[in-house]
Amino acid sequence: MPTDRFSLMVHGGAGALDNVKDDRTAVRYLESLRIVLEHGRAILSRGASAIEAVETCASLLEDDPLFNAGCGSVLNELGRVEMDAGIMDGRDLAAGAVAGISNIANPVQLARLVMDGSEHVMLIGEGAMRFAEHCKVPFAPDHYFLTPERIAQLDQARLKHRIMLDHDEADELAESQKYGTIGAVARDVTGNLAAATSTGGVVNKRLGRVGDTPIIGAGVYADNETCAVSATGFGEDFMRTVIAKTIADVLDFKGGDAHSAADEGMSYLKRKVAGRGGVIVIDRDGRCAAGFTTKRMIHGWIAHGGETVCRF
Numbered sequence: 001m002p003t004d005r006f007s008l009m010v011h012g013g014a015g016a017l018d019n020v021k022d023d024r025t026a027v028r029y030l031e032s033l034r035i036v037l038e039h040g041r042a043i044l045s046r047g048a049s050a051i052e053a054v055e056t057c058a059s060l061l062e063d064d065p066l067f068n069a070g071c072g073s074v075l076n077e078l079g080r081v082e083m084d085a086g087i088m089d090g091r092d093l094a095a096g097a098v099a100g101i102s103n104i105a106n107p108v109q110l111a112r113l114v115m116d117g118s119e120h121v122m123l124i125g126e127g128a129m130r131f132a133e134h135c136k137v138p139f140a141p142d143h144y145f146l147t148p149e150r151i152a153q154l155d156q157a158r159l160k161h162r163i164m165l166d167h168d169e170a171d172e173l174a175e176s177q178k179y180g181t182i183g184a185v186a187r188d189v190t191g192n193l194a195a196a197t198s199t200g201g202v203v204n205k206r207l208g209r210v211g212d213t214p215i216i217g218a219g220v221y222a223d224n225e226t227c228a229v230s231a232t233g234f235g236e237d238f239m240r241t242v243i244a245k246t247i248a249d250v251l252d253f254k255g256g257d258a259h260s261a262a263d264e265g266m267s268y269l270k271r272k273v274a275g276r277g278g279v280i281v282i283d284r285d286g287r288c289a290a291g292f293t294t295k296r297m298i299h300g301w302i303a304h305g306g307e308t309v310c311r312f
């Protein structure tokens with residue numbers, strides 16, 4: 001297996017996705033992932049680092065209103081956007097995260113700034129926003145985030161008195177859904193791993209709710225000695241199982257590869273908490289694997305610099 005080649009994976013959320021299986025919407029999601037993967041290919045093959053690649057790919061997905069991150073973020077119980085993001089560098093376990101932030105077009109970039117430019121791993125709410133100001137990150141206006149689709153989606157969730165994934169699978173709510181949270185994992189040509197995840201969370205969530213996405217070891221994790229992981233699904237399930245780190249631990253303590261670790265991680269998630277969602281995993285040899293307990297997960301990959309594959 002060529003180990004001097006890069007590998008890259010991205011996801012756009014997990015769920016049923018039955019309603020869009022054959023229509024134009026599905027093509028749009030897959031096309032969007034493909035464009036992002038090709039962009040990642042271009043920079044990784046020119047020698048970009050894994051951390052640069054995951055930040056770039058996650059930012060591009062945040063800029064696409066199709067996904068539940070950045071400008072496409074879902075709304076909380078008050079009809080506001082509160083976003084979470086995390087990023088991790090497998091070289092030295094450096095990590096950065098932000099939670100409960102608003103008016104930032106690319107939360108993953110702010111997470112990277114926390115990693116590189118503060119002595120902390122996570123900043124939340126007002127503190128994160130002040131840090132953004134300090135770093136001269138431009139603020140985006142409310143209307144950049146508040147799309148008619150997201151308002152309608154929140155109204156549906158409120159009617160049902162429930163929270164839901166952006167791409168919930170349980171009922172007719174799925175009809176009008178867009179798909180979810182985004183993430184990227186990469187192995188660069190020098191063998192370094194990195195992971196990034198970004199989300200608007202779950203629809204109609206309580207004010208102040210933080211999910212798995214920015215929690216290092218739950219929604220995002222990278223360690224050059226094992227693997228890089230990005231997760232999507234019901235965050236509470238992923239936090240309680242510390243799923244991303246659990247998958248890395250499978251590789252560390254039991255050996256195997258990205259495929260066996262993703263499978264074991266998903267069995268654990270199901271067995272322990274009947275967890276709903278999925279993960280993308282790249283191991284230290286650049287093998288790419290996806291695992292999910294939902295019916296589907298929209299994702300794509302380039303293994304060892306090979307062809308681009310997108311699935312849901």
Ligand code: ASP
Nearest residue numbers: 180181201211232233235
């Ligand atoms: N994991 C995200 C959260 O719970 C949601 C998602 O993946 O769609 O905030």
